[in-house]
Amino acid sequence: MSTPEKFVLAGVMGWPVMHSRSPVIHNYLLARHGLTGTYVPLAIRPESLAAALRGLAPLGFSGCNITIPHKEQAIRIVDEVDEVARRIGAISCVIVQADGSLRGTNNDAFGFVQNVMQVHPSWRADAGPVVIIGAGGGARAVVYAMAERGAREIRLVNRTAARAETLAREFGAPVTTVGWDDRRRALAGAAMLINTTSQGMVGQAPLEISLETLPATALVCDIVYVPLETALLAEARRRGNPTVDGLGMLLHQVRPAWKAWFGIDPDITPALRAHVEATISKSS
Numbered sequence: 219m220s221t222p223e224k225f226v227l228a229g230v231m232g233w234p235v236m237h238s239r240s241p242v243i244h245n246y247l248l249a250r251h252g253l254t255g256t257y258v259p260l261a262i263r264p265e266s267l268a269a270a271l272r273g274l275a276p277l278g279f280s281g282c283n284i285t286i287p288h289k290e291q292a293i294r295i296v297d298e299v300d301e302v303a304r305r306i307g308a309i310s311c312v313i314v315q316a317d318g319s320l321r322g323t324n325n326d327a328f329g330f331v332q333n334v335m336q337v338h339p340s341w342r343a344d345a346g347p348v349v350i351i352g353a354g355g356g357a358r359a360v361v362y363a364m365a366e367r368g369a370r371e372i373r374l375v376n377r378t379a380a381r382a383e384t385l386a387r388e389f390g391a392p393v394t395t396v397g398w399d400d401r402r403r404a405l406a407g408a409a410m411l412i413n414t415t416s417q418g419m420v421g422q423a424p425l426e427i428s429l430e431t432l433p434a435t436a437l438v439c440d441i442v443y444v445p446l447e448t449a450l451l452a453e454a455r456r457r458g459n460p461t462v463d464g465l466g467m468l469l470h471q472v473r474p475a476w477k478a479w480f481g482i483d484p485d486i487t488p489a490l491r492a493h494v495e496a497t498i499s500k501s502s
């Protein structure tokens with residue numbers, strides 16, 4: 219038996235992290251591409267994030283993904299960030315460079331847009347007002363993506379008002395903030411509603427929002443993907459709104475990450491999606 223030249227290593231840092239389906243996706247692709255290695259869930263407490271990131275190079279990792287709640291903290295730890303990550307103000311992916319230094323990038327915005335366009339090819343960001351719930355790391359990428367794609371009015375709603383206001387100041391027009399208690403009113407006349415909070419995710423309460431004032435034509439997206447159909451998406455589907463779940467956003471991010479880590483551009487196939495979906499239905 220021949221000995222492989224390299225055991226490739228990558229992973230995802232989060233707290234919690236065991237809900238993440240990134241290991242399922244990446245390990246499937248490692249096997250398909252004949253690479254010897256593994257992609258591991260790394261449960262990292264916020265106070266240990268810097269030490270954990272600094273451990274990547276000596277341990278031989280090619281890089282890692284960053285998930286809840288570390289995206290905004292991680293951007294302040296890595297050695298360099300690209301323009302997209304700088305503008306978003308958060309990173310979703312770390313690349314260990316040849317000299318051991320860490321480069322941060324953000325593939326969330328790319329994944330979000332690719333996913334919506336795949337499910338609804340005629341989608342346009344400038345179709346009407348967009349309501350984004352949440353102001354964390356995921357929200358930053360979605361606000362950036364919508365603004366880049368030409369959204370003219372983004373109504374940003376977050377439980378902690380100050381966090382939404384900071385984001386609105388950073389992005390300027392077209393972002394305006396709406397108070398948490400006024401979120402029902404924010405939905406009036408909206409063309410799109412996007413949940414970027416962790417509400418609705420396995421182990422969390424559903425997002426508390428009434429869709430009564432939302433037009434039935436509005437596209438409803440959730441970036442949460444465990445469960446695949448959150449209570450928000452189920453309610454939207456029941457009233458006839460078109461919907462997009464969060465799994466495709468995660469899947470589409472794999473391509474830029476693999477290019478940077480392994481120099482490979484993997485295919486995101488229906489078989490891969492089905493493989494991941496099977497693990498979600500079993501656990502939720």
Ligand SMILES: NC(=O)c1ccc[n+]([C@@H]2O[C@H](COP(=O)([O-])OP(=O)(O)OC[C@H]3O[C@@H](n4cnc5c(N)ncnc54)[C@H](OP(=O)(O)O)[C@@H]3O)[C@@H](O)[C@H]2O)c1
Nearest residue numbers: 286287352353354355356377378415416419441464467468
């Ligand atoms: N599909 C994908 O590829 C993808 C990509 C990125 C993220 N995600 C998912 O998106 C979710 C958020 O991730 P993140 O990285 O943005 O996390 P984060 O930076 O920790 O932000 C969490 C957000 O959720 C809000 N929130 C938390 N508890 C709440 C509650 N009880 N009521 C109302 N709002 C609450 C927070 O509001 P406050 O500011 O008030 O705390 C904040 O806006 C996670 O489920 C993550 O898995 C999915």
